[in-house]
Amino acid sequence: MSPKRSRLDTATKHLDPPLAVVDLDAFDQNAADLVRRAAGRPVRVASKSIRCRYLLERVLRRPGFAGVMSYTLPEALWLAAEWAGTDLAGTDIMVAYPTVDHGALRELAGDERYRSSISIMIDSTDHLDLVGAALGVDHPEIRVCLELDVSWRPLLGRDIVHLGARRSPVFTARQAAALAEAVLNRPGFRLVGLMGYEGQIAGVGDDPGRRLAGAALRWAQRHSAAELARRRADAVREISALTPLEFVNGGGTGSIETTRAEDAVTELAAGSGLIGPTLFDHYRSFSPRPAVLFALPVVRRPRRGIATLFGGGYPASGPARPDRLPRPHLPAGLRLSRLEGAGEVQTPVVGRAADDLRVGDRVWLRHTKAGELAERFAEYHVIEADRVARTVPTYRGEARCFG
Structure with a gap:
């Protein structure tokens, strides 16, 4: 397990996913x-x-x-x-x-x-x-x-x-x-x-x-x-x-x-x-660190090479293309299924890394756009080192919707 994944899992082990964090x-x-x-x-x-x-x-x-x-x-x-x-x-x-x-x-x-x-x-x-x-x-x-x-x-x-x-x-x-x-x-x-x-x-x-x-x-x-x-x-x-x-x-x-x-x-x-959303992964002059991520739990293992996550259908605004879908981040080596993408109730992820996942494990993903994830979660868990230092409301968590 990568150090970053271990740190995120350790910090949030007392919380049930789906959840969103700020590194x-x-x-x-x-x-x-x-x-x-x-x-x-x-x-x-x-x-x-x-x-x-x-x-x-x-x-x-x-x-x-x-x-x-x-x-x-x-x-x-x-x-x-x-x-x-x-x-x-x-x-x-x-x-x-x-x-x-x-x-x-x-x-x-x-x-x-x-x-x-x-x-x-x-x-x-x-x-x-x-x-x-x-x-x-x-x-x-x-x-x-x-x-x-x-x-x-x-x-x-x-x-x-x-x-x-x-x-x-x-x-x-x-x-x-x-x-x-x-x-x-x-x-x-x-x-x-x-x-x-x-x-x-x-x-x-x-x-x-x-x-x-x-x-x-x-x-x-x-x-x-x-x-x-x-x-x-x-x-x-x-x-x-x-x-x-x-x-x-x-x-x-x-x-x-x-x-x-x-x-x-x-x-x-x-x-x-x-x-640091995925939309900004393709610039030569700078490379922002992924600072906001969300975790989904593994709820099914249909067969080898596939793990099914709960929820995750958080597409970004803009033209309807695959790059508007969230992207698996940790563990490395996962990708969305081309047939299902990110679904309202389930999101299959495929790749060799899926074989190491068990029911109850969590997969960390990144959104395409920076602010739109806050419309899906009422709170962000703020992580410092390997612990949740505080939990803060998003606009949604403060009962505010301006879009």
Whole structure:
């Protein structure tokens, strides 16, 4: 048995699986590595990749991290309320996706403490209109951040070939400046930031394991990064001629090196690099340690070479492909069955290592994405050395569901 598997089994022997754990040493090492890679730029923590308040608070108290990139306005309001009266009171929280939640907008407008620390995302005047409809024309000042589409359109910027996430309609510096001017001309709004997530670099590993595909991908990412650096700098320059910006946020776990090289970017975003899910196993420049894992018990031995685990059907969001399924981690030498994959009530694992498993043993797996496992478990058992040091709730464990 490997030392890591032995340590995990020993630490959790008093607990019945299914269960999820945080290897705190790996989490802290991942945090230190993100700060090293950021090379002096502050890292804003993407809460969607964490979804556990204990872990968010732990990393925010480390040097090199500043602020939260929240994924919904209700989440931002909840975090701000929970942190009131603590050393994290007033933490800058940027909501990374536009909100159409009228109730949450009214709650934001009704508390000056929230309005001073939370900014909402916009990418069109439609979002300004919606805020006005929710709050009335004479609403208090709301902090807003403008999202720039930072995908790559190699055919002279035309949206015929589009590499990256389909997010903001604001693509050019001129469009960004026009939206900024619209914000400045609307009473009740204050433009404080610019954000762009280059998913075609930050979320796509540049070492997919196939030589030609890897070379083509790295070529595309290099050219995308170069084009983006010029376009983002132009957008920042044009907006700054109208009003000063408090922050320009860019990047993600997979693009820290390229994004930090842009003078226009004042801070970086990251979250998945703290957790180390399988989606980030294929990068050449960094290798996060698996910090969050889950264990499933062996409940059947149908025949040689197969062990059947209880539960485990935790697919990740995104395109329906095999790489969206959880992956057996320990013991080494196991893989999912191609016919069954990961099932709601059972997950067969196959491979020579299955022959050493007995009914009642546990198999440790990793999720494809960083934060989505927290939707499946109400608590994480935090492991230090070979013991569970504490058990902490996930968002689900605190009866919070923001997705």
